[in-house]
Amino acid sequence: MNRKRSFVSLLLASSFVVLAVSGILAFLLPFSIQIVGLHALMGFLFVAVIVFHIANNYGHLSRYSRSRILVATLGITLVSTLLFFWQPEPVKKVLGLSRNLGPAQDRFEMVEEGLVYRYSPAPHYKMALTVRAGKSFASEAPPHVAIWLENASFYHIKTLRAPENEGEGRAALPYWDFKLRGWEKAREEAEEAGKSLQEKMEEADLDAVSGATQNSSFDPADYILPADPDNPMPYRLVLEIDSPDDDLPSLVYAVEVDNADPRAFQLLELVGYPAREEEDEEGKETWALYYVDYSDEKFAPVLELVDSALLQIDRETRGE
Amino acid sequence: MNPQEEATDRRKFLQTGLAGTAGIGLAAASTTSVAIADEEKASISPEETNEVDVLVVGGGTAGHVAAIQAARAGAKTLLVERNSQLGGTTTTGGVAFPGLFDAWGRQVIAGIGWELVKESVELDGGTLPDFAKVPQRHWQNQVYTNQFLYAILAEEKCAEAGVQIAFYEFPQAIKKTDEGWEVDCVGFGTNRRVRCKQVIDCTGGAEVVGMAGFSRLREEERQPGSYLFMMGKEHQPGRNQIHRLYVHGADSTNSRTATQANLTGRKTILAKVRKEKKRLMHLQPETGFRESYRIEGETLITVNDYTSGRLFEDAISYAFYPVDLHTKTGVKPKPLKRGVVPTIPLGALIPKDSRDIIVAGRCLSSDRLANSGLRVQASCMGMGQAAGVAAALAAKAGSTPMEVPLAEIHALLKEHGQIIPGQA
Numbered sequence: 237m238n239r240k241r242s243f244v245s246l247l248l249a250s251s252f253v254v255l256a257v258s259g260i261l262a263f264l265l266p267f268s269i270q271i272v273g274l275h276a277l278m279g280f281l282f283v284a285v286i287v288f289h290i291a292n293n294y295g296h297l298s299r300y301s302r303s304r305i306l307v308a309t310l311g312i313t314l315v316s317t318l319l320f321f322w323q324p325e326p327v328k329k330v331l332g333l334s335r336n337l338g339p340a341q342d343r344f345e346m347v348e349e350g351l352v353y354r355y356s357p358a359p360h361y362k363m364a365l366t367v368r369a370g371k372s373f374a375s376e377a378p379p380h381v382a383i384w385l386e387n388a389s390f391y392h393i394k395t396l397r398a399p400e401n402e403g404e405g406r407a408a409l410p411y412w413d414f415k416l417r418g419w420e421k422a423r424e425e426a427e428e429a430g431k432s433l434q435e436k437m438e439e440a441d442l443d444a445v446s447g448a449t450q451n452s453s454f455d456p457a458d459y460i461l462p463a464d465p466d467n468p469m470p471y472r473l474v475l476e477i478d479s480p481d482d483d484l485p486s487l488v489y490a491v492e493v494d495n496a497d498p499r500a501f502q503l504l505e506l507v508g509y510p511a512r513e514e515e516d517e518e519g520k521e522t523w524a525l526y527y528v529d530y531s532d533e534k535f536a537p538v539l540e541l542v543d544s545a546l547l548q549i550d551r552e553t554r555g556e
Numbered sequence: 557m558n559p560q561e562e563a564t565d566r567r568k569f570l571q572t573g574l575a576g577t578a579g580i581g582l583a584a585a586s587t588t589s590v591a592i593a594d595e596e597k598a599s600i601s602p603e604e605t606n607e608v609d610v611l612v613v614g615g616g617t618a619g620h621v622a623a624i625q626a627a628r629a630g631a632k633t634l635l636v637e638r639n640s641q642l643g644g645t646t647t648t649g650g651v652a653f654p655g656l657f658d659a660w661g662r663q664v665i666a667g668i669g670w671e672l673v674k675e676s677v678e679l680d681g682g683t684l685p686d687f688a689k690v691p692q693r694h695w696q697n698q699v700y701t702n703q704f705l706y707a708i709l710a711e712e713k714c715a716e717a718g719v720q721i722a723f724y725e726f727p728q729a730i731k732k733t734d735e736g737w738e739v740d741c742v743g744f745g746t747n748r749r750v751r752c753k754q755v756i757d758c759t760g761g762a763e764v765v766g767m768a769g770f771s772r773l774r775e776e777e778r779q780p781g782s783y784l785f786m787m788g789k790e791h792q793p794g795r796n797q798i799h800r801l802y803v804h805g806a807d808s809t810n811s812r813t814a815t816q817a818n819l820t821g822r823k824t825i826l827a828k829v830r831k832e833k834k835r836l837m838h839l840q841p842e843t844g845f846r847e848s849y850r851i852e853g854e855t856l857i858t859v860n861d862y863t864s865g866r867l868f869e870d871a872i873s874y875a876f877y878p879v880d881l882h883t884k885t886g887v888k889p890k891p892l893k894r895g896v897v898p899t900i901p902l903g904a905l906i907p908k909d910s911r912d913i914i915v916a917g918r919c920l921s922s923d924r925l926a927n928s929g930l931r932v933q934a935s936c937m938g939m940g941q942a943a944g945v946a947a948a949l950a951a952k953a954g955s956t957p958m959e960v961p962l963a964e965i966h967a968l969l970k971e972h973g974q975i976i977p978g979q980a
């Protein structure tokens with residue numbers, strides 16, 4: 237009897253640890269079928285073990301349920317359920333800290349022909365980025381790749397795909413690393429100053445020359461799936477790629493996506509290669525992109541890494 | 557005599573002639589103060605008559621470049637400007653950030669405009685953009701220029717080339733002659749008759765072309781103008797951005813409409829000062845006008861020509877900027893596709909069925925959307941230089957700009973540092 241009890245209790249505790257850790261990771265990290273799968277399946281095991289646990293502790297439980305504590309616990313559970321389900325602004329803010337875009341279908345595959353990245357943040361919206369391998373693409377030593385979204389003011393808003401090996405990847409893909417760090421820092425500063433990220437960015441963006449740009453949100457969903465069709469926010473999908481084991485710079489490709497002018501197929505264009513700028517007066521590190529000189533032989537191998545990169549977006553138009 | 561020598565000769569003449577007998581000269585007494593020459597000597601006959609090869613009307617963004625080029629090419633050149641300094645929208649309007657000289661990583665417009673911009677930035681200790689760098693926004697490669705320094709430098713370049721400048725004057729009547737034109741100009745205390753072989757109209761709104769009776773185009777509703785100023789913080793010419801407000805309905809067509817635009821702009825700024833309780837630190841003397849008349853030319857540049865980067869057979873300059881139409885609600889620039897660099901044909905600078913007259917600047921023959929991209933300053937400077945070359949060559953040959961062999965125009969432009977479309 238005692239052995240059975242302790243077996244159940246220990247199993248419950250250990251599965252709970254996995255459940256808790258995978259739950260936190262699922263919240264913090266970009267969507268990963270491994271983590272979410274682990275969390276869900278471990279959850280089922282946990283539920284199964286709970287049944288035995290309740291059976292083992294029925295006596296205690298029924299005593300508790302006669303006390304007034306039951307009312308309080310049920311109350312708390314009910315309120316939390318309602319809050320978490322309806323998600324008012326403060327709850328949304330907390331959820332906003334997650335890098336997991338919820339039930340997004342986000343998949344990255346290295347295939348013979350190159351790589352494919354699929355992303356479907358909603359059932360009616362399917363994005364696929366197909367990067368066709370060029371002559372110098374070696375699948376046995378695959379390139380470092382980062383894919384991210386930037387708003388019209390060129391601020392990083394969401395990394396869709398971080399390089400496999402983050403440490404090496406950050407070094408190999410300095411432009412993505414620079415953008416990501418800028419975003420992380422802005423977020424920190426905004427939190428300290430008690431400002432929304434949006435306010436913070438508007439402050440920094442003194443686009444005084446040619447009218448305002450649309451950049452008023454840091455929530456990727458606002459760009460990808462704008463709630464207000466009259467106010468679509470154009471964004472850029474950016475890809476940085478670098479072949480390992482060479483001294484050549486990485487290359488940055490990008491395409492602008494404008495839901496006001498929806499296109500099913502768009503080719504990414506080569507923007508340039510990143511180079512670190514001299515520090516400005518405030519000692520701020522900046523990276524800029526430079527035009528690739530096609531006649532310069534040294535670029536040939538990097539240019540041959542990618543044959544082409546096609547962005548495909550299926551927006552299932554719902555019936556009028 | 558080669559053009560340079562001829563220019564030097566004329567320069568000598570100007571230095572002695574003007575400072576001495578004609579008496580326009582201002583004597584520099586020391587580096588900190590200047591004195592105006594004797595009143596008697598300074599007075600000019602109200603009935604001036606000039607015989608010149610090329611008359612440039614309007615010394616704005618395109619005009620001063622056209623005049624310098626014509627004079628450097630050996631033409632006797634007179635520049636008539638209704639305001640008190642050179643540079644037009646770049647200086648008087650305060651839009652002192654000319655663009656764009658580069659496209660897709662290489663310089664596409666150079667020549668006299670670039671020479672001036674570069675020299676003024678260097679003299680001012682400013683920074684030139686790095687054309688190898690991909691700009692995040694199109695305007696990042698515009699060159700922050702000190703408007704005051706630029707205007708004086710342009711005067712110096714005119715003097716060196718031998719351009720005669722007449723400020724505060726504008727044409728009142730124009731008559732075709734066998735040799736070219738007879739243009740009557742007025743200024744305060746001045747009536748000037750100019751007999752010239754060629755006219756370059758750089759007034760922004762093709763005022764001379766209109767006066768001569770050639771067809772012009774104009775939209776019912778024009779892009780707003782902008783009044784430039786600085787409030788609440790110091791204006792650092794050649795360094796920082798400047799405040800601006802839209803002046804809707806601003807129209808540079810005549811003194812009445814321009815007066816109206818200035819009064820409206822300044823009244824609004826005054827109200828802003830009162831409301832925001834900030835100091836007014838800088839104010840341009842005039843509204844910047846985006847759009848008025850354009851000519852109907854031998855060739856009309858359409859927005860498709862522009863956005864496809866059509867290489868015209870008679871292309872004389874590149875142009876580069878997004879399609880940039882300002883409306884009541886602002887502007888959303890439409891960038892050009894990667895690799896596209898539009899070109900400007902000579903035909904777009906020549907009023908249809910005209911002889912001996914050419915334009916340069918924002919009034920070139922183009923549809924409205926193409927014009928919204930073509931009107932920028934580096935492009936205007938490119939046009940100015942080409943018009944200067946074409947007019948000088950036509951004056952020399954006794955022909956008209958459209959009849960000057962294109963190869964000669966290209967060769968002379970190249971000689972004076974300009975980049976020719978389609979030629980590496």
Ligand SMILES: Cc1cc2nc3c(=O)[nH]c(=O)nc-3n(C[C@H](O)[C@H](O)[C@H](O)COP(=O)(O)OP(=O)(O)OC[C@H]3O[C@@H](n4cnc5c(N)ncnc54)[C@H](O)[C@@H]3O)c2cc1C
Pocket residue numbers: 445613614615616617618619636637638639642643644645646649651653654655656695698725726727758759760763781782783844845846916917918919931932933934936
């Ligand atoms: C607010 C604003 C912002 C702009 N932003 C940019 C920018 O960021 N970058 C850029 O490159 N371009 C910009 N542009 C466009 C560009 O500045 C102008 O299109 C360009 O300067 C026009 O040059 P222009 O030589 O045709 O005319 P102007 O520079 O206007 O010159 C016309 C000259 O002719 C004179 N004139 C007019 N009529 C007569 C007459 N009858 N007789 C004698 N003289 C006369 C005027 O006094 C003036 O000096 C902007 C323009 C405006 C107004």
